[in-house]
Amino acid sequence: MMRKPVVIGVTGGSGSGKTSVTKAIYESLKDHSILVLEQDYYYKDQHDLPFEERLKTNYDHPLAFDNDLLIEHIEALLRYEAIDKPVYDYSIHTRSEKVIPVEPKDVIILEGILVLEDERLRNLMDIKLYVDTDPDLRIIRRLTRDIRERGRTFDSVIEQYLNVVRPMHNQFIEPTKRYADVIIPEGGQNHVAIDLMVTKIQTILEQKAIL
Numbered sequence: 439m440m441r442k443p444v445v446i447g448v449t450g451g452s453g454s455g456k457t458s459v460t461k462a463i464y465e466s467l468k469d470h471s472i473l474v475l476e477q478d479y480y481y482k483d484q485h486d487l488p489f490e491e492r493l494k495t496n497y498d499h500p501l502a503f504d505n506d507l508l509i510e511h512i513e514a515l516l517r518y519e520a521i522d523k524p525v526y527d528y529s530i531h532t533r534s535e536k537v538i539p540v541e542p543k544d545v546i547i548l549e550g551i552l553v554l555e556d557e558r559l560r561n562l563m564d565i566k567l568y569v570d571t572d573p574d575l576r577i578i579r580r581l582t583r584d585i586r587e588r589g590r591t592f593d594s595v596i597e598q599y600l601n602v603v604r605p606m607h608n609q610f611i612e613p614t615k616r617y618a619d620v621i622i623p624e625g626g627q628n629h630v631a632i633d634l635m636v637t638k639i640q641t642i643l644e645q646k647a648i649l
């Protein structure tokens with residue numbers, strides 16, 4: 439049987455705990471061969487747009503992402519070829535000049551708000567997870583994080599949440615729950631769900647005779 443990496447998709451609304459779940463799975467498997475791809479890093483490059491225009495972009499719509507490049511990169515990793523992963527800078531709303539060279543690994547975690555929305559991405563996944571956290575917790579988490587880490591003000595987070603993030607969540611993200619194999623309530627503190635996932639990934643790796 440030909441060797442092929444395992445691909446795990448992790449999705450959920452903004453602030454649901456996708457990154458925390460991904461980190462927890464990564465930490466449990468880091469002695470093996472594992473890498474993370476963040477869909478956020480594949481937002482379309484907006485260097486050509488003035489900063490004021492970038493503020494108006496809808497970052498919660500499927501068309502905001504360069505999924506063609508993301509798919510190209512996953513397909514390369516599935517062939518055990520290295521990629522140059524883009525880096526996204528939230529404070530300037532575009533890709534940074536840097537890229538991160540990424541070597542292929544046996545486990546690929548693909549994390550992002552709309553990774554289950556694109557059928558081409560879904561078809562590349564062995565396991566699909568949806569992190570399901572109540573909207574009140576998600577907005578509290580997002581507020582704290584965006585002010586601390588993404589250079590935002592209280593007012594700008596609230597305004598973006600009500601006008602864009604919330605309606606886009608209801609229209610595009612929440613409906614992808616139906617594609618999930620597993621729904622994880624509460625995100626990164628759900629140790630039982632994370633342990634189950636880690637065990638499942640190990641079983642797949644054993645079946646593929648990678649471990």
Ligand SMILES: Nc1ncnc2c1ncn2[C@@H]1O[C@H](COP(=O)(O)OP(=O)(O)O)[C@@H](O)[C@H]1O
Pocket residue numbers: 450451452453454455456457458459579580582583624625626627
């Ligand atoms: N269970 C939790 N309790 C409290 N804060 C959390 C919890 N899970 C995540 N956070 C915090 O909430 C913010 C968003 O979590 P994160 O994992 O980045 O979510 P996502 O990737 O889905 O946006 C982060 O600052 C994180 O530290």
Ligand SMILES: O=c1ccn([C@@H]2O[C@H](COP(=O)(O)O)[C@@H](O)[C@H]2O)c(=O)[nH]1
Pocket residue numbers: 451452453456478481497498527528530531532550551580603
């Ligand atoms: O330039 C940008 C790019 C993205 N966003 C917001 O980020 C979230 C997705 O990240 P999470 O880590 O899942 O929260 C998305 O809801 C966008 O609104 C942004 O504000 N600016």
